[in-house]
Amino acid sequence: MPGRIPAQHTDFVLSAAGEELGFIGCMVIIILLVVLIIRCFYVGIKSNNPLGMLVCIGVAGMLMVQTVENIGMAIGLMPVIGITLPFFSYGGSSLVTSFAAMGLVSGIKMRPKPVRFRNL
Numbered sequence: 001m002p003g004r005i006p007a008q009h010t011d012f013v014l015s016a017a018g019e020e021l022g023f024i025g026c027m028v029i030i031i032l033l034v035v036l037i038i039r040c041f042y043v044g045i046k047s048n049n050p051l052g053m054l055v056c057i058g059v060a061g062m063l064m065v066q067t068v069e070n071i072g073m074a075i076g077l078m079p080v081i082g083i084t085l086p087f088f089s090y091g092g093s094s095l096v097t098s099f100a101a102m103g104l105v106s107g108i109k110m111r112p113k114p115v116r117f118r119n120l
Contacts, residue, residue, distance in 0.1 A: 013090070029088060037060050047111075059102070066083050
């Protein structure tokens with residue numbers, strides 16, 4: 001029966017997606033988020049810059065904690081504390097923060113290698 005999940009658009013967006021899209025839809029959402037997190041780690045490792053690496057790993061850690069906490073809330077393993085699912089939940093400040101963090105990662109990826117690493 002649709003509409004049984006409270007706060008579908010914020011805290012329990014994965015439950016609402018499961019209600020509307022089923023198991024396959026939830027798995028697609030989780031796979032997309034995992035690929036994004038792995039890509040942040042990859043960009044950090046390949047950056048050849050300690051600060052860039054720390055920023056990318058921090059962004060990946062932020063996304064990973066939010067994802068694990070929200071999925072844990074949706075399946076009843078973690079307490080409901082109001083953390084949104086990155087890029088899917090309706091939360092203005094969370095969405096802006098997630099996009100800004102991905103902008104930092106993109107900027108680190110697009111930055112040219114330092115002079116000492118160009119000939120390698």
